[in-house]
Amino acid sequence: MAHDHAEHGHSHGHGVGHVHGSTDMKRVLIATCLTAGFMVAEALGGWLTGSLALVADAGHMLADAIALGLAWYAFHLAGRPATGRLTYGFGRVKTLVAYTNGIAIFVIALWIVYEAWGRLMAPAPVLGGPMLVVAVAGLLVNIASFFVLHGGDRESLNMRGAILHVLGDLLGSAAAIAAAIIILATGWTPIDPILSVLVSLLILTTAWSLMREAAHVLLEGVPASLDRDLIAKDLEGAVKGVREVHHMHVWSLDGTSNMATLHACLTDGVDAHVAVSAIKKRLAVKHGIEHATVEPEFGQCADSHDEHDHHHDHDHTHDAPRDRRHYH
Numbered sequence: 001m002a003h004d005h006a007e008h009g010h011s012h013g014h015g016v017g018h019v020h021g022s023t024d025m026k027r028v029l030i031a032t033c034l035t036a037g038f039m040v041a042e043a044l045g046g047w048l049t050g051s052l053a054l055v056a057d058a059g060h061m062l063a064d065a066i067a068l069g070l071a072w073y074a075f076h077l078a079g080r081p082a083t084g085r086l087t088y089g090f091g092r093v094k095t096l097v098a099y100t101n102g103i104a105i106f107v108i109a110l111w112i113v114y115e116a117w118g119r120l121m122a123p124a125p126v127l128g129g130p131m132l133v134v135a136v137a138g139l140l141v142n143i144a145s146f147f148v149l150h151g152g153d154r155e156s157l158n159m160r161g162a163i164l165h166v167l168g169d170l171l172g173s174a175a176a177i178a179a180a181i182i183i184l185a186t187g188w189t190p191i192d193p194i195l196s197v198l199v200s201l202l203i204l205t206t207a208w209s210l211m212r213e214a215a216h217v218l219l220e221g222v223p224a225s226l227d228r229d230l231i232a233k234d235l236e237g238a239v240k241g242v243r244e245v246h247h248m249h250v251w252s253l254d255g256t257s258n259m260a261t262l263h264a265c266l267t268d269g270v271d272a273h274v275a276v277s278a279i280k281k282r283l284a285v286k287h288g289i290e291h292a293t294v295e296p297e298f299g300q301c302a303d304s305h306d307e308h309d310h311h312h313d314h315d316h317t318h319d320a321p322r323d324r325r326h327y328h
Contacts, residue, residue, distance in 0.1 A: 024159050025075035028068055031145040031166060036065035038141040045134030049127040052119050053179045054134055056112045056196045057172030061138075063108050064165035067101045071162045091254040095217045098161035098255075102211030105168065109200035109207070116193035116200075126192055128183035135176035142170040157214050157255040164210055168203045175199045213255070220251035223258055231287050232262070238286075239278045241270030247303070250289065261293045263301060272296040 039061035046054030074097040077090040145166045149159065175195040182191045222228050232245040248262040260283060266275050276294045283289040295302075 024156060025072060025079075027148050027151065028072045028075065028159070028162050030148050031162065032065060032068040032072055034141050034145045034148075035061050035068060035166070035169065038138060039065055042134055042138050045130065049131040049134070050124050051126050051131045051176065051179070051192055052112075052115055053172070053176035053192050053196050054131060054138075056115070056199070057135075057138060057169060057176055059108055059112065061169050063104050064169055067097075067104055067165050068162055070097050070100070071159075073097075088253060091257065092218070094254050095157050095214050098157040099211055099214035099218065101161040101165060102207045102214065105164070105203055105207035106211075109204045112196050112200045116197045119193035120190055123189050126179075126183050126189045128180045132177060132180035132184065135173050135180055139170065139173035139177060142166060142173050146170055157210070157217065161210055161214075164203075164206055167206070168199070171199045171202060172196075217252050217255050220249075222250045223252045223255075226250055226258065226287060226289075231260075231283070231289075234286065235262075235264070235279055235282060239275065239282055241266050241275045242279065243267050246301070247295075257291065258287075258289045259291045260289045261295075263295045263297055263303075265297050265301070268298060272298075 039058055042054055042061060043058035046052070046056075046058050071094075074094045077093045080090050082089040146163070149163045149166055175198065179192045179195045183189055216224075228248055228250045231250065232248050235245050236242050242264050244265040246263050246265070248260065250258065250260045252258050262279075264275065264279055266272060276296055279294050280292050283292045
């Protein structure tokens with residue numbers, strides 16, 4: 001099996017990823033400090049004013065401070081080198097944290113809905129003036145955190161998870177401001193739990209999207225920007241001496257670094273080293289897959305007949321479960 005990489009492309013991608021990771025780690029740390037610092041003030045403000053919207057936003061900020069801290073730690077782990085036991089390193093920790101963040105958001109949002117229902121059944125008095133002051137201050141803090149994070153790598157699931165948490169806080173502060181203004185103008189306190197529920201529903205939909213994408217990475221699904229079958233067909237047509245590509249797996253390590261393994265059936269007389277190098281270069285330049293392992297073959301595949309039969313049928317890939325079973 002050939003293990004050499006497309007060195008130039010791989011090193012370039014690693015360098016860019018390292019720069020992004022270092023910058024993103026600092027951004028997440030700043031956002032963590034801002035969020036944790038104001039969370040206590042908002043919780044006290046919600047308790048003193050009787051506002052569920054402020055308490056809900058403080059709850060978001062508490063969970064978000066923890067989640068942002070975990071996101072920072074994930075970036076820290078990702079910078080560690082690979083080991084004999086963890087040969088890919090810690091890069092996927094960021095994706096795992098993103099998935100966990102999505103679950104945390106679900107739990108918080110459901111708790112807010114539960115509390116809001118209780119408030120609607122038994123309305124409580126709310127001090128609109130102090131509530132408005134605290135909510136405005138919270139909005140400013142959340143806007144600052146959002147812009148700090150927004151300048152980072154938005155292709156990173158970990159960064160997107162961090163941004164999602166802060167965006168949820170920002171929406172919560174905006175809802176609290178709207179509720180405070182309505183309470184001051186009309187005295188209608190049910191608007192407080194109603195807006196809290198609306199914000200929770202918005203956050204739930206975004207959290208579901210984040211969790212789905214993170215789960216796709218953890219399940220080693222083909223990245224959305226790539227098509228495994230078209231890539232195999234391209235290699236067969238573009239690389240001289242490649243007769244067939246099968247046993248092809250395409251996945252992402254962390255949502256940004258794409259990888260592939262494949263068997264390449266070569267025509268007789270072709271230099272295997274030259275063919276493998278050409279395949280790796282094509283994958284890196286044309287498809288953004290900078291780390292690939294290619295097994296060159298002449299004649300019959302080295303794997304058993306039952307496993308490699310119908311490896312790669314371009315005309316039936318989408319409706320043949322047996323074919324899909326051999327790919328990621």
